[in-house]
Amino acid sequence: KAGVTQTPRYLIKTRGQQVTLSCSPISGHRSVSWYQQTPGQGLQFLFEYFSETQRNKGNFPGRFSGRQFSNSRSEMNVSTLELGDSALYLCASSSLSPQTDNEQFFGPGTRLTVL
Amino acid sequence: GENVEQHPSTLSVQEGDSAVIKCTYSDSASNYFPWYKQELGKGPQLIIDIRSNVGEKKDQRIAVTLNKTAKHFSLHITETQPEDSAVYFCAARGGADGLTFGKGTHLIIQP
Numbered sequence: 001k002a003g004v005t006q007t008p009r010y011l012i013k014t015r016g017q018q019v020t021l022s023c024s025p026i027s028g029h030r031s032v033s034w035y036q037q038t039p040g041q042g043l044q045f046l047f048e049y050f051s052e053t054q055r056n057k058g059n060f061p062g063r064f065s066g067r068q069f070s071n072s073r074s075e076m077n078v079s080t081l082e083l084g085d086s087a088l089y090l091c092a093s094s095s096l097s098p099q100t101d102n103e104q105f106f107g108p109g110t111r112l113t114v115l
Numbered sequence: 116g117e118n119v120e121q122h123p124s125t126l127s128v129q130e131g132d133s134a135v136i137k138c139t140y141s142d143s144a145s146n147y148f149p150w151y152k153q154e155l156g157k158g159p160q161l162i163i164d165i166r167s168n169v170g171e172k173k174d175q176r177i178a179v180t181l182n183k184t185a186k187h188f189s190l191h192i193t194e195t196q197p198e199d200s201a202v203y204f205c206a207a208r209g210g211a212d213g214l215t216f217g218k219g220t221h222l223i224i225q226p
Binding site for chain 2: 004033035042043044045046047048056058059090102103104105106107108109
């Protein structure tokens with residue numbers, strides 16, 4: 001079974017631009033969560049989607065948004081990029097089955113650099 | 116919200132020795148505690164997890180213990196090998212919230 005895939009793997013943008021990152025979950029998984037990883041703040045939860053609906057949201061400004069499609073693929077968007085948005089953005093998928101409802105499996109991440 | 120503290124930030128052990136990483140959490144409602152291993156250039160990999168109705172879980176050389184009263188949980192790796200070198204993260208989750216992670220432990224296995 002293929003793992004979580006994220007595209008692109010690397011991205012360079014300039015301040016003020018916007019960016020869209022994509023995530024394809026493990027086949028059969030209907031929940032997708034996004035995390036931001038930086039050296040200073042570590043891994044921080046952005047939001048979670050299930051069946052095309054945002055299920056939960058972390059403490060990030062409204063510039064960070066996401067969506068999920070009917071095939072469970074998800075995208076996240078960051079508008080008006082700031083230097084501090086430079087990070088590794090990780091996507092995790094979960095089946096939300098009764099036995100494994102909390103297990104999250106991560107993709108390799110998208111490395112975003114804002115200049 | 117939940118707060119997870121992880122210690123130590125760096126741990127160096129001789130190959131073959133055991134390694135122990137400890138975490139504490141603040142939210143008594145948290146009921147799921149996974150551990151992830153992250154190697155350079157890769158995403159975190161789930162290596163073991165424990166739920167609040169279990170005190171200990173073991174998978175070959177890896178074990179996790181949970182003390183709900185004290186709100187702490189630990190990762191134990193026995194007979195460490197060079198391939199165990201990585202950054203390890205603990206996390207906690209309650210209900211529908213996202214995972215709250217510790218800051219990570221850089222485990223170095225000395226040959």
